[in-house]
Amino acid sequence: MDQTTSSLEIKAGSGDINALYAELAGAFEEFKATNDQRLKDIEKRGAADGLLEGKLDRLNQVLDGQKSALERAAIDRARPALDGVVSGQPDGYKDAFSAYVKRGEEKALSVGVNADGGYVVPSETETEITRLLAAVSPIRAIAGVRQVSGSVYKRAVSVSGPAVGWVGETDARPITDSQPLVELSYPTMELYAMPAATSAFLEDAAVDVGQWIADEVNAAFAAQETTAFVTGNGVKKPTGFLASTTVAESSWAWGKLGYIASGADGALPTSNASDVLVDLVYALKAGYRQNASWVMNRQTQGALRKLKDADGNYLWQPAASAEGKARFMGFDLVEAEDMPNIDSDALSIAFGDFKRGYLIVDRQGVSILRDPFSAKPYVLFYTTKRVGGGVADFDAIKLLKFAAS
Incomplete structure (x- = not known):
């Protein structure tokens, strides 16, 4: 070296x-x-x-x-502090939760007790877990997110605008056709983590229990979520956008994601390699392009980092500020390791407005069940939340397929 x-x-x-x-x-x-x-x-x-x-x-x-x-x-x-009292939350609730986590005490608890003996995480910790997931889960950070109270979220989508027509001042106004609607359904699935700690660790007065749970659970939840949002098959997990039926952009129809072929099997073209990426950008309608992001893994980003435009300028650029994101061809670049590597027929690059194109559904509440018996001398914390996800607008995301056609 x-x-x-x-x-x-x-x-x-x-x-x-x-x-x-x-x-x-x-x-x-x-x-x-x-x-x-x-x-x-x-x-x-x-x-x-x-x-x-x-x-x-x-x-x-x-x-x-x-x-x-x-x-x-x-x-x-x-990262926000967790020790502030949230408006509307009883002052003693966090203390009671801390006592439950450290010692299993449930005395005088009037809120948050599940029928199965679990305990709903206080809102300070719940918000922190959600915030951390948004920060470290790249898809959650750019997708649309909706909180629901039920197990399934449904929404109706108009796949075309209402029928209209031109008429003269005195012409009859015939009834126009109704706009076609489709229903999209997003069931929430259970995601769990089970961090363990010794009793001595929990009894340490210096331990911020809420922060510890948020940090421990975050790493487990974020990795599983991102995989599901990208490639999940919808069975006991969200449906990832790459699990959608894909067709060539020229044959696009609602319910499918369109792709542009790279023109070379498992590679970018040997000459004018960036042209196909320009085609991908403009396969997206203008209304989606203004908020679009690239999504790819680290290996693919490394390959694109070498590309230049016709004037010799590099298409990949580092973030313009310390808090910013790297950009490619003027659009934010999001690194998701669950995207496939460049290979034959691989859908290795996604480009789109994910805020409109992919919806994540969070059921309110994160629950914890304390188990001091199953793995002595460790105390286990069975932590669960319910999450769903799926494509919300099939016209808002386009893919690059590394294939000859």
Whole structure:
């Protein structure tokens, strides 16, 4: 490993958000210079120096690591305190919840007791879990989110506007056709986590129980949610957008997601590779494009990071500020590791307005059941929430399929 990339990797561990942002910008400048030299070698000799290829791969890894570190630092910076009293919440409720978690006490509790002996998480902690999920679950951060009180959320969608017609001042006004409606249904499924702690840990007066549960549960929930929102089959889990029926954009119809073919099996075209990405952008209607995002995994992002436009400008750009997102062709880029790698017939890139295109349904309440018996000396916390999800507008998301046609 050369000295430049080694030092960059060491710096990537820094927790200061402004320092991380500066390091990311510097790493990208080094990446561009290295890739420019690689392209010159290809033009001059027909092949790139192997050392340059290796350095470029390491710089790609450094950029990914620094981008992840920057996102984690932004999450930590935005994390709210949990010790404030929420309006409308009894003052003693959080104390009672803390007592339940630490010692199993349920004396004088008048709210939040489930019939099965569980305990509904106080709203401070519930809000924190939801906020953390939005921050670390990339699909939840860009999708539409609706909280419901029932087990199934249904909505009617008009797949075309009302029929209208032109008439003269004295012409008869015939009855127009009714607009066709379809019903979309989003059942909520149970998602659970079961963190464990020793009694000594729980009895430590310095432990913020609400924060501990939020942190422990968040990691488990976020990973499972993101996978389901991308590839879930709808069986005991949400239906992911990639589980939808897909068709070529020229044959698009409601109930299916349209795709643009890359023109090469398992790859971008060898010449004018960015043209197909421009086609994907403009496959989306203007009303959706203004709020659109790219969704892809880290490997795909690394491949696109090398692309330039006709003027020699890189299409991938780091975030414009420490709290911002990387952008590609002027649109926010969201990294979701559950998206498939570039491969034959893979749907590796999604582009769309996910706020309108994908709906996440959260049933109100996160419940905890304390179990001090099953895994002594550990106390288990069976934590559950109910989540559903599915495509809400099949015209708001387009895909790039790495296929010849």
